[in-house]
Structure formats: structure tokens, C-alpha cells
Amino acid sequence: MEPYIIAYDLGTGGNKASLHDAEGYCLSTCFVPYSTQYPKSGWHEQKPMDWWRSVVQSTQELLKGCDVDRDQIICCGISGHSLGAVPLDCEGRLLCGSTPIWSDSRAGRQAERFFEHVDEGQWYMTTGNGFPAALYTAFKIMWYRENEPEMFEKIHKVIGTKDYINYRLTGRILTDYSYASGSGVYDLLKWDYSDALIEATDLPRKIFPDIAPSAEVIGCLTPEAAEQLGLSQQVRVVCGGVDNSCMALGARAFKEGRVYNSLGSSSWIAVSSAKPLLNEKTRPYVFTHVVPGMFTSATAIFSAGSSFRWLRETLCRNLTDESGDAEGNVYETMTKMAECSPVGANHLLFNPSLAGGSSLDASPNIRGAFIGLDLGHKQCDVIRAVMEGIAMGLRVALDELRKLTQLSDEMVVVGGGSQSTFWRQIYADIYNMRIIKTSIDRQAASLGAAALAAVGSGLWRDFEKIDQIHELKHTAEPVHANNSKYEKMLPVFVQAARYHAELGDMLTDLD
Numbered sequence: 369m370e371p372y373i374i375a376y377d378l379g380t381g382g383n384k385a386s387l388h389d390a391e392g393y394c395l396s397t398c399f400v401p402y403s404t405q406y407p408k409s410g411w412h413e414q415k416p417m418d419w420w421r422s423v424v425q426s427t428q429e430l431l432k433g434c435d436v437d438r439d440q441i442i443c444c445g446i447s448g449h450s451l452g453a454v455p456l457d458c459e460g461r462l463l464c465g466s467t468p469i470w471s472d473s474r475a476g477r478q479a480e481r482f483f484e485h486v487d488e489g490q491w492y493m494t495t496g497n498g499f500p501a502a503l504y505t506a507f508k509i510m511w512y513r514e515n516e517p518e519m520f521e522k523i524h525k526v527i528g529t530k531d532y533i534n535y536r537l538t539g540r541i542l543t544d545y546s547y548a549s550g551s552g553v554y555d556l557l558k559w560d561y562s563d564a565l566i567e568a569t570d571l572p573r574k575i576f577p578d579i580a581p582s583a584e585v586i587g588c589l590t591p592e593a594a595e596q597l598g599l600s601q602q603v604r605v606v607c608g609g610v611d612n613s614c615m616a617l618g619a620r621a622f623k624e625g626r627v628y629n630s631l632g633s634s635s636w637i638a639v640s641s642a643k644p645l646l647n648e649k650t651r652p653y654v655f656t657h658v659v660p661g662m663f664t665s666a667t668a669i670f671s672a673g674s675s676f677r678w679l680r681e682t683l684c685r686n687l688t689d690e691s692g693d694a695e696g697n698v699y700e701t702m703t704k705m706a707e708c709s710p711v712g713a714n715h716l717l718f719n720p721s722l723a724g725g726s727s728l729d730a731s732p733n734i735r736g737a738f739i740g741l742d743l744g745h746k747q748c749d750v751i752r753a754v755m756e757g758i759a760m761g762l763r764v765a766l767d768e769l770r771k772l773t774q775l776s777d778e779m780v781v782v783g784g785g786s787q788s789t790f791w792r793q794i795y796a797d798i799y800n801m802r803i804i805k806t807s808i809d810r811q812a813a814s815l816g817a818a819a820l821a822a823v824g825s826g827l828w829r830d831f832e833k834i835d836q837i838h839e840l841k842h843t844a845e846p847v848h849a850n851n852s853k854y855e856k857m858l859p860v861f862v863q864a865a866r867y868h869a870e871l872g873d874m875l876t877d878l879d
Contacts, residue, residue, distance in 0.1 A: 377447050454528065498652055505552055737868050
């Protein structure tokens with residue numbers, strides 16, 4: 369009887385359940401969405417029970433569409449969105465109907481007070497936590513203590529998103545090293561929580577869950593979970609990992625120097641290495657890898673695909689009628705128009721900071737801009753400039769990683785933005801790297817979770833099979849003449865960004 373694997377990709381917008389065969393190939397998927405609530409400024413909440421319902425529903429629907437006996441499914445693994453703060457009491461009961469997710473920034477004051485007696489730079493160099501500090505779990509727990517004191521007194525553990533699902537699956541409360549590294553109190557080099565940082569929060573150490581390796585089997589399905597999911601109680605559950613690290617594994621970045629580019633609404637470039645890549649100025653954000661002994665370090669821009677979507681919804685609305693109602697048709701039309709514009713979009717530059725600045729920018733108040741716009745520019749130039757500007761912003765992020773380590777000469781691209789052959793060529797020319805498109809794009813995190821389950825359950829000896837699963841679809845080699853033009857544009861892009869950061873601060877001061 370052939371064994372099968374179920375992987376769960378618990379993302380910000382919903383859960384995707386995937387069925388994989390014993391070799392790791394994905395046979396089918398099912399996505400069930402859930403919503404995010406924004407009750408106050410900076411508050412981004414989701415309901416853990418929605419996560420569980422989406423896991424149950426996606427599993428049931430996945431099984432309905434597959435000719436696989438439930439007893440053939442022997443293991444499962446999960447990738448979960450980061451920086452969750454789910455409080456449980458000593459009986460394992462959920463203490464909040466809605467909990468803050470990774471992007472929730474309500475804990476700003478708690479972080480500020482923490483850094484009154486902890487050096488902020490040293491904190492970063494210890495934890496690798498390069499996002500704004502308020503997003504990290506420890507500060508959200510401090511917020512609970514100050515704003516929900518009665519609830520806080522009942523807390524036994526605060527766990528992450530995928531850890532809550534694992535608890536519902538097995539009855540065990542654990543996290544893994546990759547998720548723990550986003551707690552705000554984790555020492556990357558010690559591979560453990562930092563007693564000094566926990567002491568500085570004045571939180572009890574026991575509130576943080578015990579840590580297990582990502583591929584460790586933490587238990588089998590409880591009778592209740594098995595019944596709800598429609599699976600056998602013999603299904604083995606591995607601890608899983610944070611989405612950033614699972615995606616790195618699924619995108620082939622599980623060896624030294626391998627790099628991948630996730631092209632979505634926001635986009636990042638991440639490299640896997642035996643040492644965390646830390647820089648106090650540019651702040652790469654680092655997670656412990658789900659691969660033992662390794663780390664995944666990344667730099668990012670906050671508005672990549674979302675900048676292209678903004679372009680479609682504002683300056684390219686006229687193309688909707690021409691392309692039909694389907695969103696993909698509009699993007700295809702936009703891309704064909706961009707091909708009519710030359711490299712450099714007739715000296716038109718675009719800064720993609722529509723969602724504000726990252727740690728790579730001089731100020732978080734920087735905003736997007738067109739540079740060099742004149743009466744001679746056409747719509748095709750504007751579209752190409754946006755595509756090139758997104759790639760240029762990521763080139764700046766790539767160069768920061770290049771300063772810190774030796775990178776592979778090729779990059780795997782995953783995510784929705786990897787679909788366009790034309791755009792992949794732009795990336796190759798701007799990065800001056802070979803861009804690889806494989807059969808794995810939006811399935812990278814799911815493949816990472818499935819690989820953890822396969823190794824943990826003994827189906828695989830190691831992660832080498834991942835390279836075999838990636839079927840090469842397209843290679844974009846950098847064109848020297850194009851790269852030469854982009855290299856001349858890059859200093860202009862960087863200098864303009866510095867000016868725009870200053871102007872962003874001035875605009876903010878007008879309020």
C-alpha cells in the first residue's frame with residue numbers, strides 16, 4: 369500500500385492542504401480562506417478557531433477529490449505564518465477568540481519600554497529579529513499583561529499559529545526552533561531562548577513553549593482530530609516550521625549559499641547558511657532554518673506585487689475592458705505592453721515603496737514615486753518602469769546579502785510574480801544572475817512542510833529529493849547589454865531613494 373503525506377500551508381489569507389505521494393510530488397490541493405479583523409489602528413487579528421476549521425474543511429475536501437484510502441496517509445507537516453501569540457490556559461483552552469498575527473503592531477509602547485534598559489542593536493544582533501520590534505511575540509505577550517491582566521493571569525503557554533494546529537492535532541504544546549526564533553527572546557547562536565532577554569521582559573520563562581526539531585514526530589492524531597479530519601489515528605505529526613523557513617526548504621534553499629526569491633504582494637530574497645547573516649544597519653531578518661544547523665536570512669521590499677496591483681487598479685483601469693474581467697488577463701496585457709518599451713523605460717524610474725520603507729531605507733516614511741516622468745512617456749513606459757522598479761528595489765536587497773556572504777550564481781523564483789517570462793528576464797538582467805523557474809512556485813511552503821513530514825516519518829533519509837522534485841521549466845540568463853544599462857541606472861535609483869526618504873519625513877511632519 370503506497371504511503372501519502374498531507375501538508376498544510378497556514379498562510380495569512382487561508383490554509384492550503386496538499387496531498388503528496390511518497391516521493392514528495394503534489395497530487396492535489398485545496399484552499400480554504402479565513403479573514404483578518406482590523407478593530408483598531410495597528411491591530412491585525414485572526415481567530416484560531418478559523419484556522420482549525422480551515423484545516424478540517426480543506427482536509428475533508430482534499431480527500432473527497434482524491435482516490436486515496438485514508439489509511440494510506442501516514443504523516444503530515446505544517447508551515448505557519450510567523451509571530452503568532454495564541455494564549456492557552458493550563459487545560460489547553462484558548463483564552464482569546466481573536467489573537468494578533470504577524471503584522472499586528474499594537475505592542476509598540478511595550479517594545480519602547482523594553483529598549484529603555486536593553487540595547488536595541490545588541491537585541492537585534494542576538495535575535496536576528498529585523499522586522500519592527502513591536503511585531504515580535506514577546507512584546508505582544510507584554511501587551512496582554514498590561515491590557516488584559518485577568519486573562520494574562522490564566523496563561524499557561526503562548527504559542528504560534530501552526531503550534532495551535534499541532535496542539536489540536538496531537539494534544540501536545542510545543543514549538544520548533546524556526547518559530548521560536550521569531551519570539552523576540554531567542555538567541556540564534558545558542559539555539560535556545562535567552563534567559564537574559566526573557567528576564568528583561570519580566571515574563572515567566574515557562575510561558576514560552578518547549579522547542580522540538582521541525583522534523584520530529586510529536587505525536588499521532590487524537591481520536592477527536594482523526595474523526596474531524598477523516599484520517600486515521602495513526603497519522604504521525606511532525607513539529608513543522610515557520611513559513612519563511614519551510615518556503616526556503618521547498619524552494620531548494622537547504623544548502624550553503626543557496627538563494628531564492630519569493631515574488632508576492634511583498635517580496636524577499638533569502639539565503640540559507642550555517643551562520644546567521646546579521647548587519648545592525650540594514651537588518652536582514654533571520655529565522656532558524658527547519659534544516660538542522662542552518663539559518664535563513666532575508667532582505668525584503670514591502671510592496672512588490674501590490675505595487676503592480678496598484679498600477680492595474682489606478683493607471684491601467686482602461687485595460688480591464690480590453691482584457692475581460694479576469695485579473696490574469698489584465699496582467700498579461702500589461703506585460704505585453706511593457707515589452708514595447710525599451711530597457712530603462714525611456715529613462716523613467718519607479719520607486720516601489722508604496723507601503724513604506726523597510727530596514728534598507730533611510731526612513732519608514734519613504735513613499736513610492738516616478739522619477740523622470742515627462743510628456744513623452746507612454747503607458748507602456750509606465751508599466752515597464754514599475755516592473756523594473758520592483759526588480760531594482762530587490763536588487764538593492766540582494767546586494768546587501770552579497771556583502772555578507774557568497775551567494776550561488778543562480779536564483780530560484782517562487783510565488784505569483786514568477787509566472788511572467790518577460791519579468792523573469794528583467795530580474796535576470798537587473799540581478800545579473802541566472803533566474804530559474806521550476807515546477808514549484810506557489811507550492812514551496814507546502815513542499816517544505818511535506819519534506820519535514822517525510823524525513824520525520826522515515827520515508828526519506830534527508831532532503832535531497834527536493835532537488836529531484838523541482839522540474840526545470842525556464843532559465844533566464846542575464847543579457848550583458850541590458851545589465852550594463854541597469855548598472856548605470858542603479859546609482860540613480862539609490863540616490864533618489866535617499867531623497868524620497870527625506871521628503872517622506874517632511875511630508876509626515878506636515879500632519
